[in-house]
Amino acid sequence: MKYKRKSAMVVAASLLLSSCGLQPLYSGGSNGAVATALGNVTVEPIEGKAGWLMRNALNDQLSTFDRSESRYRLVVELDDKIAGFGVRSNDRITRERRTLRARYQLVRVADSKVVLDATAGSDAGIDVVSSEYATVAAEETALENLSTRVADQIVKRLSLFAREQTNSAAN
Template structure:
């Protein structure tokens, strides 16, 4: 009997939840507005190793819907700023810690009329321990760049999806 009463008490809350204005981002699956918009974005070549990693990460995420829209409708221009700086100085004047920062400035351009639909930045950073093995330190720096590229690409695609969802 208590369960039935609890369920009846939750019924008005369920009705309110339906009217709260929440809309699924990817409603309609691969045929939805956002998925079709994301798959219609081309990403030109971005210079450097960080650019190669970023472009691959973006293409993986933008084409994840599997929808083939033919000719691209949008272009995503990305400029990267990759910084590696020493932070912790040890007693023998060597660097004990580094910070790698990857920042992206990007613009979503409508190819039909050249209008810039989105002009934004995204970035992230990672700490790296500098160890006695130079090989290990270089490997950690490269791994940090790979992980940062994935994280920044996720942030970019999330913002693109929000922008395309609001576009009529």
């Protein structure tokens, strides 16, 4: 009896999930609307080392989509900060937080209209150790990881924007 009740609950749950309206973001694969739209984005150069890392991370993620024509430009401004917050009694910093914030705009090339203006960001904690080299290496590793995380956030938001545009054009 318990087995039948559990299987009935599983069937009911699966019917509810199938009717909830969830759709795969990248439906259609590389020929889908979202992938095609992401293939139309060119990333503008970004200032500084953090900018170089961010642009590479964005291009790495966007290069998986076929590049056709550049219908959009992605303009990114970064704010990269390191702040000490763990302090010993001798005023020596023991912990730092590296924060990377990006303000990005998706600009339509045809008329230079900003069609998306948003922000993304992440932070990482860094232990400050007695070796200055190790601390600098940890700060650089944190920047590389943050660049990848923030680029991932940006690409996800661009994907949602592309899907919204596709859905509004279909309706």
